[in-house]
Amino acid sequence: MEEIVKLSLKSENDCFLIREVNRHVAKAKNCVIITGAGISCSAGIPDFISSDGLYNMIKSQYPGVFRSGKDLFDVQLLRTHDTIKGFNLFMGILKELIVNAKPTATHSFIKKLADMKKLKRVYTQNIDNLEELVGLDIDWQFERVKNCKAQVVQLHGTLSKLRCNACTNICPFTPQYCDIFKKGKAPNCPKCEERENTRAEQGLRPHFIGQLKPTVILYGDTHPKGLEISQIAIRDQNKADCLIIMGTSLRIPGVKILLRVLQERFMVVTVA
Incomplete structure (x- = not known):
């Protein structure tokens, strides 16, 4: 023992x-x-569940969308416009806090x-x-x-990187991307955009442009x-x-x- x-x-x-x-x-x-x-x-970097934590801040902006802090990390629930927008906002705010944090x-x-x-x-x-x-x-x-x-x-996982949900390209989570997430949006993958620009110049039909997602592990x-x-x-x-x-x-x-x-x-x- x-x-x-x-x-x-x-x-x-x-x-x-x-x-x-x-x-x-x-x-x-x-x-x-x-x-x-x-x-x-x-x-x-505040925790997620305290009275002044990040969850309550997001919950106040999206009333009725998230029932608990766990919902923000539940991959099964991130399917509606509001839940995805709330998750992206949460990731942007958290990343900004991390950038300014010291060990x-x-x-x-x-x-x-x-x-x-x-x-x-x-x-x-x-x-x-x-x-x-x-x-x-x-x-x-x-x-x-x-x-x-x-x-x-x-x-x-880590919030230091982003991964494309289409081509799996890995990018650093830069301040530029952070600003996009804070608007509730996910940035387009630069590798996919470069590929599509090339295809457009060649007169080829367009393909799907992936979005960058944080390399974090969610529930599910x-x-x-x-x-x-x-x-x-x-x-x-x-x-x-x-x-x-x-x-x-x-x-x-x-x-x-x-x-x-x-x-x-x-x-x-x-x-x-």
């Missing part, structure tokens, strides 16, 4: 618990970390573990890419599983690298000796499965 240390920053025993966490992390050699939105709130002390702590050769992997539910800003390696393609060099696994989506992530997690389970959970309530089903895989054989530190 794994040993579990839970740290609540509102606890009267903060000093004692922090010393306990320090003791466990100090003796660990291979830490695996699961992170959620809570570690980025102090960076200026937090928690991100620096994770980087410190990496510098001390104590970090095995970070599994993050966040899509803000702040880990990369502190110098952690992110490889969202996972071309190598056996000797995966990525220090960060992005479970829900299948993670394109889900198999690779599960294989990496199993390998990490065999090598890690400390699991640290920060800034997440672990309500997402996929994360619960990941936790069950990882916590079977080593000590768990939960920071709420």
